[in-house]
Amino acid sequence: MIAIIDYGMGNLRSIHNALATVGGNPVIISDSKSLSDADADAVVIPGVGSFGDAMRNLTPFSDRLFDLIDSGTPLLGICIGMQVLFERSEESDAAGFGLLAGDVIRLPDGVKIPQMGWNELAIRRNNRDTDLLAGIDDGDFFYFVHSYYCVPEDERVIVATTDYGVDMAAVVEKNNIHAVQFHPEKSSKKGLLILKNFVEMVRC
Amino acid sequence: MLAKRIIPCLDCDLGVPHGRVVKGVQFKQIRYAGIPWELAEEYDRQGADELIFLDITASHERRETMAKVIEKTSENVFMPLTVGGGIRALADARTAFNSGADKVSVNTAALKNPGLINDIAKYFGNQACVLAIDAKRRYGREPGKEMVDTPDGECWFECSFYGGREFTGIDAIQWAIEAEERGAGDIMLTSMDRDGTKDGFDIELTAAVSDSVNIPVIASGGCGNPEHILEVLRDTNASAALAASIFHFGEYTVGEVKECLRDGGVHVRM
Numbered sequence: 001m002i003a004i005i006d007y008g009m010g011n012l013r014s015i016h017n018a019l020a021t022v023g024g025n026p027v028i029i030s031d032s033k034s035l036s037d038a039d040a041d042a043v044v045i046p047g048v049g050s051f052g053d054a055m056r057n058l059t060p061f062s063d064r065l066f067d068l069i070d071s072g073t074p075l076l077g078i079c080i081g082m083q084v085l086f087e088r089s090e091e092s093d094a095a096g097f098g099l100l101a102g103d104v105i106r107l108p109d110g111v112k113i114p115q116m117g118w119n120e121l122a123i124r125r126n127n128r129d130t131d132l133l134a135g136i137d138d139g140d141f142f143y144f145v146h147s148y149y150c151v152p153e154d155e156r157v158i159v160a161t162t163d164y165g166v167d168m169a170a171v172v173e174k175n176n177i178h179a180v181q182f183h184p185e186k187s188s189k190k191g192l193l194i195l196k197n198f199v200e201m202v203r204c
Numbered sequence: 205m206l207a208k209r210i211i212p213c214l215d216c217d218l219g220v221p222h223g224r225v226v227k228g229v230q231f232k233q234i235r236y237a238g239i240p241w242e243l244a245e246e247y248d249r250q251g252a253d254e255l256i257f258l259d260i261t262a263s264h265e266r267r268e269t270m271a272k273v274i275e276k277t278s279e280n281v282f283m284p285l286t287v288g289g290g291i292r293a294l295a296d297a298r299t300a301f302n303s304g305a306d307k308v309s310v311n312t313a314a315l316k317n318p319g320l321i322n323d324i325a326k327y328f329g330n331q332a333c334v335l336a337i338d339a340k341r342r343y344g345r346e347p348g349k350e351m352v353d354t355p356d357g358e359c360w361f362e363c364s365f366y367g368g369r370e371f372t373g374i375d376a377i378q379w380a381i382e383a384e385e386r387g388a389g390d391i392m393l394t395s396m397d398r399d400g401t402k403d404g405f406d407i408e409l410t411a412a413v414s415d416s417v418n419i420p421v422i423a424s425g426g427c428g429n430p431e432h433i434l435e436v437l438r439d440t441n442a443s444a445a446l447a448a449s450i451f452h453f454g455e456y457t458v459g460e461v462k463e464c465l466r467d468g469g470v471h472v473r474m
Contacts, residue, residue, distance in 0.1 A: 011301045013304040018282055021282075112420055117420070117443065
């Protein structure tokens with residue numbers, strides 16, 4: 001089963017419905033004990049709320065989350081669920097999980113903030129082929145809603161970027177850690193395809 | 205590059221068991237268009253970027269019916285969903301989010317209690333709060349108002365509430381700026397002069413508001429054909445355009461509108 005971490009900040013129905021639609025077996029997990037008891041094949045940190053609130057509410061899950069990640073369990077971070085994987089954010093004094101080296105900073109001046117809407121992926125094919133983006137083409141659109149963006153220290157984790165005032169990381173991967181700045185559960189067919197790829201990755 | 209959004213609006217009459225989509229003309233006469241989630245699925249197939257469900261009766265009692273409509277829609281439709289009409293307090297917003305909505309739009313309640321915008325933004329994020337403005341042209345200079353030049357003379361824009369039945373004396377441009385400061389994530393801007401006329405969007409209104417705020421503006425009211433959408437998205441800083449009847453009654457598909465936009469040089473998701 002795929003554990004969706006419910007950190008108490010909003011609508012998880014979409015990500016739950018989307019994972020179920022593509023053949024996954026999602027379960028919403030609302031406390032750390034349930035996560036410890038659950039036999040999770042994969043973990044999803046969904047994208048709701050601000051960095052500080054997210055970290056405060058995620059901290060009780062952190063020991064178990066680190067265990068799962070250390071043991072190779074696939075993780076998918078979405079939007080703020082991607083940002084919390086980094087070390088710190090300009091949005092808050094709270095420390096991030098630091099699973100990926102780098103910062104989260106505010107979108108540049110001169111663009112409407114938040115970025116809200118459909119933007120194109122530029123896939124760095126020379127980086128590495130990735131199962132998460134199987135069937136996704138350069139220029140496919142995904143739905144973004146965010147005011148901050150991730151700047152990984154190690155460029156090699158960046159699988160795809162998007163351009164909004166600045167060319168920024170949109171998909172990052174490192175071993176079993178996968179994360180997307182956009183909302184695949186709100187990105188219609190192509191978004192569902194990414195979730196399907198994740199579900200199939202979990203099965204393998 | 206961020207694409208301009210095309211947003212079909214589903215005006216919902218929730219006075220029947222599963223709700224139904226209707227369309228009025230200048231906030232009055234009603235035509236019946238279909239079952240909300242069936243239309244939503246059709247618009248998803250056509251390539252809509254987002255959907256807005258408005259309870260046109262703005263009925264507090266019927267928020268549970270709207271919740272069912274959204275629940276049913278979110279089983280099969282994976283794009284951003286906004287719920288508006290009858291959102292009077294944080295509890296109404298929470299009901300909408302729990303049913304699967306991503307955003308709520310507020311109008312009357314925010315004009316009466318502007319702090320509602322701050323509350324929704326604080327608890328659910330800026331992106332979750334859409335401020336809807338229904339604006340009407342008022343010709344002639346008036347002190348303290350933002351005057352805008354139009355082909356028909358100088359005017360300011362007055363906010364109305366209670367579904368266009370009452371006027372507030374509040375300047376729409378000033379209200380949009382205040383809403384941004386309070387944390388609104390989108391402005392859904394409807395021209396009352398154009399709504400339902402199919403004469404095209406109010407370009408001067410849309411330009412004035414979208415140049416005054418740094419949050420996305422959704423142009424609404426008056427869409428009669430794809431060229432109208434091209435005009436408003438090409439000639440103003442609006443980030444999105446909303447239309448209802450041209451889609452509901454099968455006059456144009458979302459795909460046809462996007463082809464027209466692409467050919468006219470507007471960046472859209474095809």
